[in-house]
Amino acid sequence: MKLGYKLMSEEHGPAGLIRNAKRAEQVGFDFAAISDHYFPWLEEQGHAPFAWSVLGAIAQATQRMGLMTAVTCPIMRYHPAIIAQATATMGLLTRDRFTLGLGAGERLNEHVTGEGWPGIVERHERLSEAIDIIQGLLAGKLTTFRGEHFQLDHAKLFDRPKRKPDVIVAAGGSDAARLAAEKADGLIVTEAKQELVKAYSGGAGKGPRYAEVGLSCGPDEEQACKTAHHYFRWSLSGWAVLAELPHDEAFAAASKHVPVEAMGKAVSCGPSADRHLEAIEEYRRIGCDHIILNQIGPDQDFFFDLFEKKLAPALRKKQAA
Secondary structure, three states: OEEEEEEOOOOOOHHHHHHHHHHHHHOOOOEEEEOOOOOOOOOOOOOOOOHHHHHHHHHHHOOOOEEEEOOEOOOOOOOHHHHHHHHHHHHHHOOOOEEEEEOOOOHHHHHHHOOOOOOHHHHHHHHHHHHHHHHHHHHOOOOOEEOOOOEEOOOOOOOOOOOOOOEEEEOOOHHHHHHHHHHOOEEEEOOOOHHHHHHHHHOOOOOOEEEEEEEEEOOOHHHHHHHHHHHHHHHHHOHHHHOOOOOHHHHHHHHOOOOHHHHHHHOEEEOOHHHHHHHHHHHHHOOOOEEEEEEOOOOHHHHHHHHHHHHHHHHHHHHHO
16 A cells, blocks of 8 residues: 655645645655646635646655656646656656546636537547557657547657656546556546446456545644635535536535535544544545545644654554554
8 A cells, every 4th residue: 555645736836735745755655646727626725836847846856755646637728748748757857756647627627728628428538549649658659649539740759768657547437447447557536436446447457546535634623624614615516516617616606505514524524543544444445555645724734743643654554464
């Protein structure tokens, strides 16, 4: 099992993300995963720096810890050839510490180009073609591509690491999990659904299985629940809604009736290491072996201290057993 830290680019500016990454490495995280957004989910979150610039800086500010995107959408805002080039560059800058996480994206971030937002079938078609292009360019085996949605004309990555970076695909449903098994090097889930891991394994997926777990660690449980509600209430809508809303105002309207108590049930809140370990165990139980911990809100220091002193030792002990 590998333990990851979520660099939440919607809640922290570029300098803060670099600081958090350095601290994550110091307290023993194996890797850090950054969100790749053009918009925050809610205005209260307040940030959305360009993830790839931040990654370049973090590559130089860290020495050991792996880095990844969780996740980048390569179907509209970015052409997949550009993501392949960015990935290859990060592979070199990190000395093979980089993993590319991909997903079909959300209208929230992709609408900015003014091209509209396709339906889910087309989004998955686009993602499938994008994976082919990215994997082919990273492996040095593809220069030209003619698909239904993307074209590639005599492309080549001149700065490419000898070891191809892994490409991991996020799945909210079984179809996406099977796509990850067919074309990617691993799987990411954000819900503890056994059927997603089963679909990945049933599709002959043999790579790592990542899970993202939201936590609101803090000295007072009531305040931690309020913090989770303030910054993270958008998440309770589910992916059928999250993928379709166009901007932060829409997410504010969709989540304005979510009570604080609902966040307390959906997210592990407060100072109790045992409670947070129970939330993590849900994902270990379904077969996830790379756990990304997302500390909600501005107070990362309490979380880092709790991770170093209690969460990490308990999780490492369980792994050894």
